[in-house]
Amino acid sequence: MRIADRWFEATRVDDTITMLREPYLHPVWQSNIWHVRGRHHDLLVDTGMGIGRLAEALRDVADKPLIAVATHRHADHMGGLHEFPIRLAHAADAADIESPGTFASLITADYPAEFVKFMESDGSPAGPELIDAYPYEGFDPRQYSVLPAPPTTIVDEGDVIDLGDRAFVVLHLPGHTPGSIGLWDQRSGTLFSGDAIYDGPLYDFLPESNIPDYLATMRRLRDLPADVVHGGHDGSFGRARLVELVDGYLEWRAAKAV
């Protein structure tokens, strides 16, 4: 297996925001990692799978003490959280972040056949391993596991994460998981939404999901005056697309319930 030049692919979104992705990982597991530069602190929204060394990859962009936030408990969002000394999460997902409850392996044969079929359903075949490069010499995919990352601070609705020159309010957005959160900067109209909403198929059917909660979260998001939404997966979008995605979900759910 070849070694990736850079495990993380970084894209500069604007003067303060950088997005990182893991391009050598199977697309079903690829999530967005967001770095926000602040005056006194930098913010990290989610941390990917924990395959490559994220703190090292961030050395070029991060020059302040880093506040790392897990938008929720899933391995593809909190896998790298253990690398960072300041770790924030919601109480309802904290136990699963402290002691990872989402199974994740890089070996395709470790998954049930139905799940492999699901992973391949978007047209991306799963090889024997879910990565097509290694992050560094000596990496062994069979040794991969999601490492515990006990949150150092529990956050809830209304808490403020202050970076010095900008601040994010924590929105509790349950449904995808009980402890899903978003980070809202009212001044710039920017929302980091985790897996509560993104421009792709939404998961409200997991064992830890709750559909009534998800419906309430979506109605709430519809009323949020967001100019830009940076989600846990897929591309960012503006207010019109936000409303479209919410309405699409609500209609799809209503049709399914009949």
Ligand SMILES: [Zn+2]
């Ligand atoms: Zn998720």
Ligand SMILES: [Zn+2]
């Ligand atoms: Zn996700």
